[in-house]
Amino acid sequence: MAYDRKDRFYRKAKEKGFKSRAAFKLIEINKKFNLMRPGMQVIDLGCAPGGWLQVIAQEIGPSGKVVGVDLEPIHGIVERNLCLIQGDINQQPIQRRISAELGRRVDLVVSDMAPNLSGVKFQDHYNSYLLAQMALHCCSLFLRERGGFVVKIFPGEELENYKKALKERFAKVQTFLPEATRKTSIDMYLISSGFIPPKTETPTAISAVGAS
Numbered sequence: 001m002a003y004d005r006k007d008r009f010y011r012k013a014k015e016k017g018f019k020s021r022a023a024f025k026l027i028e029i030n031k032k033f034n035l036m037r038p039g040m041q042v043i044d045l046g047c048a049p050g051g052w053l054q055v056i057a058q059e060i061g062p063s064g065k066v067v068g069v070d071l072e073p074i075h076g077i078v079e080r081n082l083c084l085i086q087g088d089i090n091q092q093p094i095q096r097r098i099s100a101e102l103g104r105r106v107d108l109v110v111s112d113m114a115p116n117l118s119g120v121k122f123q124d125h126y127n128s129y130l131l132a133q134m135a136l137h138c139c140s141l142f143l144r145e146r147g148g149f150v151v152k153i154f155p156g157e158e159l160e161n162y163k164k165a166l167k168e169r170f171a172k173v174q175t176f177l178p179e180a181t182r183k184t185s186i187d188m189y190l191i192s193s194g195f196i197p198p199k200t201e202t203p204t205a206i207s208a209v210g211a212s
């Protein structure tokens with residue numbers, strides 16, 4: 001076994017009733033960057049099995065709303081302030097379903113999406129970069145002006161290009177490596193705030209909703 005699956009965070013997740021150890025990464029990120037508040041609307045991309053969803057639902061409270069999307073089904077999360085969509089975020093019908101769930105542009109987009117690992121470092125990095133690009137596209141579609149964005153990316157050749165693209169759309173971009181990331185893991189998070197919407201966005205259902 002390459003890592004201790006039942007490490008400290010795995011056991012803590014079980015104890016606290018979180019669906020995944022990933023929950024602690026978002027708790028750490030939120031503690032440091034103070035991203036979430038009651039009443040917020042949030043999109044959680046790559047939300048299965050649901051640890052981040054649980055943390056978000058708790059932070060935004062009953063007056064907030066979180067829309068979670070994943071290729072995989074999500075089971076056993078009963079918070080009332082969430083909506084779950086199963087499907088591929090690259091597909092326009094899935095993007096339209098997100099729009100239909102929202103009454104306005106959201107305050108925060110988070111993406112913990114990860115590709116299936118091939119074991120080939122460049123390929124895994126590149127696939128992660130493509131998912132991160134899609135998550136950034138979702139900001140253009142759904143995020144309000146000055147909103148926040150958290151995205152996972154595996155480090156590699158395209159990282160600097162990606163950061164450059166982020167800096168064109170956000171006032172502030174920071175890098176964060178959570179303690180709850182496994183020693184063997186390659187994920188890093190980019191935390192951005194102060195979203196600057198593109199001037200000419202392809203119209204989508206959300207365009208009709210407008211910024212809050």
Ligand SMILES: C[S@@+](CC[C@H](N)C(=O)[O-])C[C@H]1O[C@@H](n2cnc3c(N)ncnc32)[C@H](O)[C@@H]1O
Nearest residue numbers: 020022046048049050051052071089112113114
């Ligand atoms: C590391 S897991 C997310 C863990 C989650 N944040 C949690 O707290 O439980 C990454 C997820 O990204 C999802 N994913 C990968 N590609 C996707 C895509 N194109 N559309 C939607 N979800 C995707 C995978 O199905 C997987 O469940």
